[in-house]
Amino acid sequence: NAGVMQNxxxxxxxxxxxxxxxxxxxxxHSHVYWYRQLPEEGLKFMVYLQKENIIDESGMPxxxxxAEFPKEGPSILRIQQVVRGDSAAYFCASxxxxxxxxxxxxxxxxxxxx
Amino acid sequence: AQSVSQHNHxxxxxxxxxxxxxxxxxxxxxVNLFWYVQxxxxxxxxxxxxxxGDPLVKGIKGFEAEFIKSKxxxxxxxxxxxxxxTAEYFCAVNARGSGGGADGLTFGKGTHLIIQP
Numbered sequence: 236n237a238g239v240m241q242n243x244x245x246x247x248x249x250x251x252x253x254x255x256x257x258x259x260x261x262x263x264h265s266h267v268y269w270y271r272q273l274p275e276e277g278l279k280f281m282v283y284l285q286k287e288n289i290i291d292e293s294g295m296p297x298x299x300x301x302a303e304f305p306k307e308g309p310s311i312l313r314i315q316q317v318v319r320g321d322s323a324a325y326f327c328a329s330x331x332x333x334x335x336x337x338x339x340x341x342x343x344x345x346x347x348x349x
Numbered sequence: 350a351q352s353v354s355q356h357n358h359x360x361x362x363x364x365x366x367x368x369x370x371x372x373x374x375x376x377x378x379x380v381n382l383f384w385y386v387q388x389x390x391x392x393x394x395x396x397x398x399x400x401x402g403d404p405l406v407k408g409i410k411g412f413e414a415e416f417i418k419s420k421x422x423x424x425x426x427x428x429x430x431x432x433x434x435t436a437e438y439f440c441a442v443n444a445r446g447s448g449g450g451a452d453g454l455t456f457g458k459g460t461h462l463i464i465q466p
Contacts, residue, residue, distance in 0.1 A: 239392075270456075275358075277439060277456040278393075326393065336381040336443025336454050340393040 239341035240309075241327050247347045254314040254321070256344040260329030267310045268338060269302060272324040281325075284310060317348045351376035351444045355457035362430055363465050370425040370460050372440030381443040382423040383454065384414055388436045396438075399423065410434070435464045 240259040248254050260267050265286055270278040280294040284304035295302065299317075304310040314321055324345045328338035356371035374380060384396040397408025404416040414425045423440060441454040 268454075275458070277353075277355075277458040278454075280455065328393075336383060336441070337395065337398060338454060339395075340385075342392040 239327055239329050239339055241325075241341035241344050243344060244342065245345050245347070247349060248317050249349050250318055251316050254317050254346055254348075256312040256314075256325050256327075256346070257309040258312070258327030258329075258341060259309040260327075261331075261339050264329035264331045264339070266330045267304050268328045268330075269310075269312050270326045270328065272326060272343070278326060281312070314346070317346070319348045322346055322348045351380070351442050351455045353440055353442050353455050353457035355438075355440055355460050357460050358458065359461045359463070361463045361465065364432055365429050368425070368427040368430045368434075368462070370438055370440075370462070372423045372425065372457060373421050374423070374440075374442045374455075375421065376442065376444045378444055382414075382416060383441040383443070384408065384412070384423075384425050385439045385441060385456075386436045387439065387459075393439065396425070430462075430464050432464045432466050435462060437461050 239261055242257050246254055267284045269281040271281055272278050282295050282302045283291040284302060286304055287306050299315045301313045312325060324343045326343045327341045330338050352375045354373045382399040385393040386396050387393045396412050397406050397414055399406045399416045407413045412425060412427050414423055416423050438460045440457040443454050
């Protein structure tokens, strides 16, 4: 049973470019969460999605960041016009049930902005 | 909104020593509590969880944690650590019925545990 799959594992972008990070949840899971991890910081919640719906995006920066979870295909976290401060590890997690908090994490996508 | 505080950012122990990592949360309502571990270069894995019932919960690899409601704490313990326990440990809270906020987890900043052989 495949776990949460994220790609790419590593992504290098120059300032001003776009970054797209993909996440396929575990089979049977319909809830997807994105977290960002900065050095010496814990994981910061960004956004919670269900199929075709953004449920909570209270952790998303107001500009340049967007997320989607279409009916078909993976969830995508998109960062436009990246800046050096966007360099971080981005983790996706999925769950089969809402509100329990038990999440299954992918291996993360490490974004480096030059 | 809930918050999670982990007291020690870096802990260094020798093999066979006992371990206790502190975790306190702030939220007045009912919570689900978790400890996750992140081994070097790997993704986060669930160590143990508390939803309700016996406040002393046992997880994988000999870890346990005790929920003390009056202290808003959920400390992680292991009687005898091994070199392979070297990892980052994260305490996390999910506030049940918090409504309007994130349905995911609020994490502490993590504790980097190094076990010396």
